[in-house]
Amino acid sequence: MKIQLLFFGITTDLVGESSMSYEVPENSSIEALKLKLIAQFASLKNINDFAIAVNESYAKDHQLLLNNDVVAIIPPVSGG
Numbered sequence: 001m002k003i004q005l006l007f008f009g010i011t012t013d014l015v016g017e018s019s020m021s022y023e024v025p026e027n028s029s030i031e032a033l034k035l036k037l038i039a040q041f042a043s044l045k046n047i048n049d050f051a052i053a054v055n056e057s058y059a060k061d062h063q064l065l066l067n068n069d070v071v072a073i074i075p076p077v078s079g080g
Helices: 010-015 030-040
Strands: 002-007 019-023 051-054 070-074
Touching (some): 030 070
16 A cells, blocks of 8 residues: 655655655554554654654554555654
8 A cells, every 4th residue: 555755854865855655454453553654764763752644634553544645754853
């Protein structure tokens, strides 16, 4: 099943792209996606500290992904 990944902030630097088409197995959860991303991109080891949005709505780890979902990886924002 194909999804679209969008990377924001430092995650763009960590993976070297701002977006990519990505294959995941049917019935994959956000948690499974995180594990797959960590395995592929060791630099995302802190992904559990990042917000994940699916189709512009924040998602929990148990949420299942659907074909053609757009998943945004959003690191914590700091500023002052």
